[in-house]
Amino acid sequence: MRSTLAALTMTTLALGACAGEQPPxxxxxxxxxxxxxxxxxxxAPAETPASAPKPSLADVIPQTMKGIAEGFNAHDSKKxxxxxxxxxxxxxxxxxxxxxxxxxxxxxxGFFDFAGDSKSNAxxxxxxxxxxxxxxxxxxxxxxxxxxxxxxxxxxxxxxxHVMWVTDDGLVKEMHEYGDDAGLMAQMTGKKGAPxxxxxxxxxxxxxxxxxxxxxxxxxxxAKSIDDAFNKDEAKAVVAIMADDADYWLNISGGPTxxxxxxxxxxxxxxxxxxxxxxxxxxxxxxxxxxxxIEHTVSGTQKGxxxxxxxxxxxxxxxRWIDIVQPSADGKIQHGWGYANLTEMMQQTGAIKQPxxxxxxxxxxxxxxxxxxxKNKK
Numbered sequence: 001m002r003s004t005l006a007a008l009t010m011t012t013l014a015l016g017a018c019a020g021e022q023p024p025x026x027x028x029x030x031x032x033x034x035x036x037x038x039x040x041x042x043x044a045p046a047e048t049p050a051s052a053p054k055p056s057l058a059d060v061i062p063q064t065m066k067g068i069a070e071g072f073n074a075h076d077s078k079k080x081x082x083x084x085x086x087x088x089x090x091x092x093x094x095x096x097x098x099x100x101x102x103x104x105x106x107x108x109x110g111f112f113d114f115a116g117d118s119k120s121n122a123x124x125x126x127x128x129x130x131x132x133x134x135x136x137x138x139x140x141x142x143x144x145x146x147x148x149x150x151x152x153x154x155x156x157x158x159x160x161x162h163v164m165w166v167t168d169d170g171l172v173k174e175m176h177e178y179g180d181d182a183g184l185m186a187q188m189t190g191k192k193g194a195p196x197x198x199x200x201x202x203x204x205x206x207x208x209x210x211x212x213x214x215x216x217x218x219x220x221x222x223a224k225s226i227d228d229a230f231n232k233d234e235a236k237a238v239v240a241i242m243a244d245d246a247d248y249w250l251n252i253s254g255g256p257t258x259x260x261x262x263x264x265x266x267x268x269x270x271x272x273x274x275x276x277x278x279x280x281x282x283x284x285x286x287x288x289x290x291x292x293x294i295e296h297t298v299s300g301t302q303k304g305x306x307x308x309x310x311x312x313x314x315x316x317x318x319x320r321w322i323d324i325v326q327p328s329a330d331g332k333i334q335h336g337w338g339y340a341n342l343t344e345m346m347q348q349t350g351a352i353k354q355p356x357x358x359x360x361x362x363x364x365x366x367x368x369x370x371x372x373x374x375k376n377k378k
Contacts, residue, residue: 075118077104086101093320123136154190156188158184160179163175178340209288231280243261273304277300290326299316
């Protein structure tokens with residue numbers, strides 16, 4: 001059984017019924033009262049008779065998301081797995097991949113054993129063709145042991161983002177997952193400075209459907225150009241493409257949204273001191289209803305502190321990130337939300353061990369010489 005933090009939350013996709021479009025949110029999403037589980041479970045997408053018209057993606061995607069949501073809040077791992085293809089691949093960055101429905105179900109059951117009262121709901125969703133991006137919130141209590149850590153009964157919770165590729169029949173065939181598991185570990189152990197546990201929203205999520213316009217294609221290209229600014233290895237190049245009243249929230253910081261160009265410049269200056277030779281590479285980008293969503297990786301050398309982590313002077317390679325960005329009227333960065341798993345970077349620098357890695361055996365101290373022999377040496 002895969003026992004990974006990634007598998008714990010890999011399908012907390014509580015979208016519920018897709019709601020109509022709403023105005024763009026102000027970062028970060030406002031906390032709401034805790035969510036209640038759905039009463040009536042949904043079945044996996046039914047096979048369509050050959051004579052009947054094939055349901056559209058607009059029909060099957062909400063059905064799939066609603067079923068996954070109900071399965072999660074009912075703690076039914078097999079039900080959730082039924083909405084994935086037999087050969088699905090789930091990449092929860094920083095942890096081993098899951099392959100197939102059995103892996104999905106086993107990972108989720110491990111999560112339900114670990115956080116037995118957990119509930120989840122989505123805050124925002126973006127849909128473009130067969131691609132669904134959802135931002136979710138889950139919260140609960142550490143009711144079970146996990147990877148050598150005894151159940152602490154402490155409150156837990158995260159905001160996470162999933163990128164899903166869905167078949168025309170409404171099954172998830174591939175998923176990328178982003179969430180700060182280092183922060184979750186801090187919550188489990190009650191460390192000072194652990195991220196606050198978010199409140200699960202009860203309102204329907206804000207759902208944004210792509211309109212298929214040229215402007216959305218331009219948004220995707222604009223998001224990729226942000227990587228070009230970061231690749232200049234200096235904070236001022238990034239500050240120059242930000243609106244004066246821009247804001248940005250980062251899930252691995254555990255802190256509030258940074259607002260205003262002056263404070264953002266300070267944060268960026270620290271970031272470039274941490275990874276002064278950083279290089280960003282775009283892997284996927286979508287423009288959806290006024291938002292740009294971009295998956296990308298960063299590589300570089302950790303030469304400065306990153307939060308509580310001291311400089312390691314070690315190489316970080318292809319650390320996976322996802323950013324959701326909104327432009328200002330003049331094409332600069334207005335709002336941004338970033339997600340990554342700090343543990344992925346920590347594994348590369350040696351701050352923590354790779355999942356499944358065995359501890360290095362300590363060298364045995366030389367045996368003490370017999371007292372008589374020691375006496376002869378005097």
